[in-house]
Amino acid sequence: MSQTDTRKFVAFSYSFSDPWAGETAEDAQDVTLSFRFAKPGKTQIQRMQDKAVKAPGQAARNLLLDVVHPDDKQALLDSMEEYPGVTMSLAGAILKGVGIASDLGN
16 A cells, blocks of 8 residues: 555645736635645654755745645646745645644744
């Protein structure tokens, strides 16, 4: 059985308005994206933390690509290309899900 077959995948959804989708910002289109991700392991979190110091965007992208369901990978890549902010938003949600909080102590 492969690693993909043994990991539990959970859907993460993200919604926002795309003001560039219409003729004007007032014509913004609502966008909802949903992808399935596995819980990252200690090695994946450590790798992301090590890379995040120099290249946070690339670290987030690598983490997402490590844990996305194989059937969702191309759609995720396409969404990250069209909406670059999705990368940090989804990675942040995954990190929060394993106990990493950016607002600790605030």
